Each structure stands twice: as C-alpha cells, then as structure tokens.
Amino acid sequence: MKDEDRQRVASVIAANSQPVTLNDLAQRGDRKFRVISMNDTLELIEAVVDDVINKGTADVSQEKRQQFIDEANTQFQQVAKIQAKSQETISQQQEVITAQQAQIERLEEEKHDLKNKYEAQRGEAAEFEQANYQHTQSLDRAREELAQARQREQEAAANVEQISRRLANARETILNYDREIDRLVAQIKDDATLIEKLRVQLHEREHEIGRVKGLMEALHQEVTAARAKSAIEPESIHELRGELVEMKAFLKSLEKQNGHEAPAIEALLQRIAQKEADTKSDAEDRFNSKLSDTLDKIGHAINAATAKPVDSHVDAASVYISKLFDEEGVMESNLSNLDIQATTAKQSISSSLERLKTLRSKASKAVEGDGDTEKK
Amino acid sequence: MSRNSGRVGYDADKEIDAIVVPEGNGDGSGVMTGKGLDVGTANLLSAVHNHSGNPTVKRERNMFLEIPSEFQKNKKMLTQLNVPYVSYRERLFVLGDAAFNLANMFGKDVRRPMSDGFLHPQEKEAIPMLRFIVERLLGQPAAKDEPVFFCVPAASIDVQNDIIYHQGVIEGLLKKLGYTPHAINEGHAVVYSELAEEDFTGIGISCGGGMFNVCVSYKSIPAVTFSVCRGGDWIDQHVAKVMGVPPTRVTDMKEAPGLDLNQPRSREEEAIVLYYRNLIEYVLKNLAHRFAMAQDVPRFSDPVQIVVAGGSSMVGGFVDVFAEEMSKVELPLQVAGVRLAEEPLTSVVRGCLIAASME
Ligand SMILES: Nc1ncnc2c1ncn2[C@@H]1O[C@H](COP(=O)(O)OP(=O)(O)OP(=O)(O)O)[C@@H](O)[C@H]1O
Ligand SMILES: [Mg+2]
Numbered sequence: 001m002k003d004e005d006r007q008r009v010a011s012v013i014a015a016n017s018q019p020v021t022l023n024d025l026a027q028r029g030d031r032k033f034r035v036i037s038m039n040d041t042l043e044l045i046e047a048v049v050d051d052v053i054n055k056g057t058a059d060v061s062q063e064k065r066q067q068f069i070d071e072a073n074t075q076f077q078q079v080a081k082i083q084a085k086s087q088e089t090i091s092q093q094q095e096v097i098t099a100q101q102a103q104i105e106r107l108e109e110e111k112h113d114l115k116n117k118y119e120a121q122r123g124e125a126a127e128f129e130q131a132n133y134q135h136t137q138s139l140d141r142a143r144e145e146l147a148q149a150r151q152r153e154q155e156a157a158a159n160v161e162q163i164s165r166r167l168a169n170a171r172e173t174i175l176n177y178d179r180e181i182d183r184l185v186a187q188i189k190d191d192a193t194l195i196e197k198l199r200v201q202l203h204e205r206e207h208e209i210g211r212v213k214g215l216m217e218a219l220h221q222e223v224t225a226a227r228a229k230s231a232i233e234p235e236s237i238h239e240l241r242g243e244l245v246e247m248k249a250f251l252k253s254l255e256k257q258n259g260h261e262a263p264a265i266e267a268l269l270q271r272i273a274q275k276e277a278d279t280k281s282d283a284e285d286r287f288n289s290k291l292s293d294t295l296d297k298i299g300h301a302i303n304a305a306t307a308k309p310v311d312s313h314v315d316a317a318s319v320y321i322s323k324l325f326d327e328e329g330v331m332e333s334n335l336s337n338l339d340i341q342a343t344t345a346k347q348s349i350s351s352s353l354e355r356l357k358t359l360r361s362k363a364s365k366a367v368e369g370d371g372d373t374e375k376k
Numbered sequence: 377m378s379r380n381s382g383r384v385g386y387d388a389d390k391e392i393d394a395i396v397v398p399e400g401n402g403d404g405s406g407v408m409t410g411k412g413l414d415v416g417t418a419n420l421l422s423a424v425h426n427h428s429g430n431p432t433v434k435r436e437r438n439m440f441l442e443i444p445s446e447f448q449k450n451k452k453m454l455t456q457l458n459v460p461y462v463s464y465r466e467r468l469f470v471l472g473d474a475a476f477n478l479a480n481m482f483g484k485d486v487r488r489p490m491s492d493g494f495l496h497p498q499e500k501e502a503i504p505m506l507r508f509i510v511e512r513l514l515g516q517p518a519a520k521d522e523p524v525f526f527c528v529p530a531a532s533i534d535v536q537n538d539i540i541y542h543q544g545v546i547e548g549l550l551k552k553l554g555y556t557p558h559a560i561n562e563g564h565a566v567v568y569s570e571l572a573e574e575d576f577t578g579i580g581i582s583c584g585g586g587m588f589n590v591c592v593s594y595k596s597i598p599a600v601t602f603s604v605c606r607g608g609d610w611i612d613q614h615v616a617k618v619m620g621v622p623p624t625r626v627t628d629m630k631e632a633p634g635l636d637l638n639q640p641r642s643r644e645e646e647a648i649v650l651y652y653r654n655l656i657e658y659v660l661k662n663l664a665h666r667f668a669m670a671q672d673v674p675r676f677s678d679p680v681q682i683v684v685a686g687g688s689s690m691v692g693g694f695v696d697v698f699a700e701e702m703s704k705v706e707l708p709l710q711v712a713g714v715r716l717a718e719e720p721l722t723s724v725v726r727g728c729l730i731a732a733s734m735e
Contacts, residue, residue: 166497166541170538170541173540322552331462331463331464331504332462332463332464333460333461333462333463333508334451334454334455334460334461335460335462335471335508335511335512337455338455338458338460338512339458340434340436340512340513341434341435342432342433342434343432343433343434343435344426344428344430344431344432344433345423345430345431345432345433345719345722345726346430346718346719347430347569347718347719347722347726348428348429348430349429349430349431349569349726349729349730349733350429351429351572352568352569352572352730353730353733353734355572355575355576356568356572356576356596356730356734357734359575359576359595359596360596360734
C-alpha cells in the first residue's frame, strides 16, 4: 500500500473515532476491554487491502483494482458505521451518567440536609430527655409528698378518732362528775351548816377554855399567895389554909415524936401543887380532846369537800389498761433479769409515823382502844 | 398502834424501837407491808419498809428512748450492760437512767411519758413504758392487794390539767400489778415526811421537774393544795434554747454538784441561775396570789414553817433565794422560816410510805 493510502485511512479512522478515558468506560459499566493500537488498525487494514489485492493476479486490471478499492472502502465504511453507532451509544450512556451524577449530587445534598435536621432533632431530644428526667423526679417527689400527706392524714384521722374516744370517755366522766358534784354540793351544804355549828361550838369552847384558864390562873395566884403567906385569904385558900393548919398541927405532933417537920410540909405542898397540876391537865385534856374532835370533824368535812371522786372514772382507763396488758405477748423485756439499785433513805420515817399515829389516836379514842386490844 | 398478834419467832420489842409497831406482812419477816410510789415527771421512786426505820428506796428516771431495731440482735449485750429494754412490735425501747445516759451520749432527745406533772396524752408509748418502769420499781406485791400510796399533783392554778385521766391510769396500772392503789396529794406527802416536829402544821412544797406542789396543812389535815405548772424541766428547756444544746445536757449540768445560785461559774451556769430565779419568783407570786384569793387558808396563831423538797430544791443556794424572793411578796400568814428537807429527792415517796403505813 502506498504511504499516501495509509495516511488517508488513518485520517478516516481519526475522523470517525473519539478518544475516551478508561474511567469513562468504567463508569459506563464496561469492565473488560480489548485494546488495539492505531498502527495495528492500519496494518490490519493494509493487510486486508493487500490480501484483496494479492487475491488477484499480479496483473490485476485497473478496473479490478478499483473494484477492490471500492470493496475495501465499503467494508471500511461498514466498520466505521459500527464504530459510529457504538459511539452514539456511548454518548447516550454518557448522558445517562451525567443525569445520574446530578441525581447523586442532589441526593448527597438531601442527605446532608437530613443529617443537619437529624443533628438538630438529636439536640432537641437530649433537651427533652433532660426535661423529662426532671419532670419524673419532681413527679416522684410529688408522689412521695402525697404519700406522706396521706400518712399524715391517716394519723390525724387516727388521732381524731382517739381524741373523740377520749372525748366520749371524758363526757361520761363529766356526767359522772356532775352527778358526784350534785351529791357533794348537797353534802357541802350539810357540811357548811355543820361547820358553822362547829364554829359556834368552838367559839363557845374557846370561851369556856378561856374561863377555865382564868380560873386556873386565879387558883395559881391564890396558891402562890398562900405560899407567900399573904395577908389576903380568899375562901378557897382559907379552906386550904385550914387544911394546912390542921396538917401543921398534925405535923407538929409528929415533930414531937421524931422532929422531922420540914419533909412532911414539903410533901404536903407537893400534894397541893399536884392537885393544881391535875386540875390544869384535866382541863387541857378536855380541851385537846374537844379540839381534836372538832378538827376531826372539820377535817372530814374538808376532805369530803375536796376529795376527787375518781372511782367512777377509772372504768374507761381500766379498759384501756386491760388492753395494754393483753399485749403482754407482743412485749418482751429484760427487766426481770436486771437488778435495780436500791438505797436506804438517810432519813427515818419512824418518828413521823409515830407522831402521826399519836395525833390520829388522840382524835379518836375509839381507835386507840382498838389498838390496845391488838397489842400482844 | 396496832400489830398482828400471834406471829411466831419474832420479838418485835427487840428488833424495832418502841415507837413504831409494825404490822406483819405474814411472811415472818416482820417487815410492814404497804408501799410508797412517787409518780413524778422526771423521776419515779418506790419506797418499802425494811428492818430499820429508814425505808428502802429505788429510783428510775421517767424516760425512754427508742433505739434502732437493728439492736434487736444485740439484746443479750444490752442485758449484759445492765441496760433495761422493752421490745414491742419490732421496736426497741431503752428505759430510765440508761435512756438518759444514751441520749446524752449521742446528743439525742429522750421521750417522756409525762410532762408538767401529768401523763402525756399525745405520747402513744407513755403508758406501756410507765407500766414497765413502775413494775421494775415496785416488784411483785408482798401480800395480796397490798396497798400502794402514790402521789398525784394538785390542780394547777396556771394551767388546766386532766387529773382524772392521770389518776385513773395510774390506779388502773397498779391494780393490774396486783396492788390496791390509793392516791395522796404530793404536797401532803411532803408534810407527812418533813413536818412531824411541827405536828404536821405548816406548808410543804415539792419542787419537782414538771411542777411545784404546795400543801398547807393544819395538824396533818390538808387545808389548801395547789400546784404551779413549772419546774426543773422548764429551766432545762429554756436554757437549752438559749444555749443551743439538748435539754438533757442542761439537766446534766444543773444536777452536777457545785452549782450555786449565788455563785455561777460559767455562762451556762449563769443562764441556769437566771431561769432558776425566774422560776422561784413565778412560783411565789402565784402562791401569794392564790393565798390572797382564798378564803380556805387557815388562820394560824403562830408563824408557820415552810419545808421545800423535791429535786429542784437541791441546787445550792435554793433556800436563800427562796427566802429572798419570799420577802418580796405579801403572804397572809407569818412565816417562821424556810427549811430544806434533809433528803429532798425521797421526801415525797417517804411521805407516801408513811401514808401507806397508816392504813
Ligand atoms: N442536784 C440537783 N440540783 C438541781 N436540780 C436537780 C438536782 N437533782 C435533780 N434535780 C432536778 O429536779 C427535778 C426532778 O425532781 P423530782 O424528782 O422531785 O421531780 P418529779 O417528782 O419527777 O417531778 P414532778 O413532781 O414535778 O412531777 C429535775 O428537773 C432534775 O433535773
Ligand atoms: Mg414530784
């Protein structure tokens, strides 16, 4: 083939082909390629041409030659057409690829947007969670408070119940108390008259005692006067004096016998003194016993008036206490195993007890009598 | 005077002085039956006869403390430590002085069955706890239906109180324990134990934890009785508040030896003295007021003796301050003097025992 022909073929190929990168091919989805260089192509064509030429005889006519060249051209045109077709396919696919790339880009953008939205929502969610947590906590607290309030309410109800029970008891108590007060008022009225009477009596007795004391005083003075051998001699002392004179006469006679006048006179004086003392203590005894009697009566009256009528109220309490002791089973203690320290009081109660008993027995001779019979 | 006859192997005249002739309790011991019980806000005391004229006295603080129920497992240990406890429906309580000491150690507040002289109506555990302490003090009756004389406060002139409930509960408790209960006024008990020399004529005052109880007596007969609802506790509470310490701490300081109302040695003591003086002044003002109002105060021809007893009278200088404050108020009777009971803390319970022995 002539160089001139080769170049023409090469320019035809160049005009009918298009350079494509491997990447583009890969994107089109083609994975395997057969590669043929431009030179190889030309050589191939040349070989085909030469082959066609050589098929004939060396003396191929001009006409024949032209026929070969036309055939070759036709063949080549066909190959080129095929190539152009695939080229069209390629560019169509290229368009598809571009469209898809645009799609991808759009999707990418969307993805980015979504991601942003997602981030924003995640932030919101975290805040929400925090708020939710706090809310739950305050809910718990509220619940707890509610429970406490309920508990308090229950306790209050129990308290109210207890109080109303006690109130009922107290009412009962007050009723009893009222009844007792009525009784006491009646009694106090009686007692008041009694006390008044006693007061009058006491007054009279005080008078009487005063009078007795006066008498005793007078007697004492008389005796003293007698002792001093005063010139004034009242009736009674006169009698005593008479007695004394008699005694003295008697003593004189004794003196004559043994000469001991003084002790005898002393004894006589003692007798007189004794008589005086007797009178006095007698009066005192009478006074004391009357006083004790009176006091005793007043005491009874006061006691009755101030006594608290508790017996009628014990019932409510004892019911409660019985319940308490019923719980014995559920109570346990170590008290029975432990000793408690005992001390001896520094102060004796004997003398107080004795004095109190004396005071009481003075007030009531009958009691004293009983006591005596009980003695061994 | 009376004595059971026919006792064998017992020579009363030899063992007992000629003055007291005891009634036997039938067990051949020759010791009189009958017991005294002082039901006080701060202290519970019992007194019984023994062979001497000086009675045997037991005392326990009227307090309790709930301790954590984990201690349920350590009950044995509590017994070994001589700590009295009661366990009650899964709960554990320590009683008396042990409760006081534990509370003081751990800076806690004890619980009290009584306040201001009376049972606490709000304190749910009051009666069970009181019951256990009383049982611990009195033990079993020596004879069937043995009499117990217990003291009750007189009605207060400054606060309304429920004597009936209080007395009813104590009586019920004692009956349940097998005793025959008799109530005696607290001030009257002081008269019995302290005013024999004066033929039981004069004024007995019990200065307690919850209240001051006053009894004017003529020849052993109570003419006027009343109470004032303030006592040692009042001091404790107020000093505790101003000093910012638990009240039991103040109780401890107040009862410590050496405190003198005329010579406070520290800021705390100064606070105590301040409130003590205030209390005494308050009591005397009320006393004067009561006397001024009353027609029932007997007219005494001779000046009368006043005896003060009870724990709150034991502080140094009490009688001086009392006399000093008394000179500031007007009383419608002549006072011969103010005297402190020889053993103030047992005065009431000894009076109760005397009353029981008169039965
Ligand atoms: N040595 C002391 N010095 C000062 N106060 C004391 C002393 N000992 C005890 N007290 C106080 O005395 C009070 C208790 O006295 P007491 O036992 O007489 O009262 P109470 O009988 O229990 O009470 P109340 O009679 O008022 O019901 C308490 O306040 C206690 O702190
Ligand atoms: Mg008391």
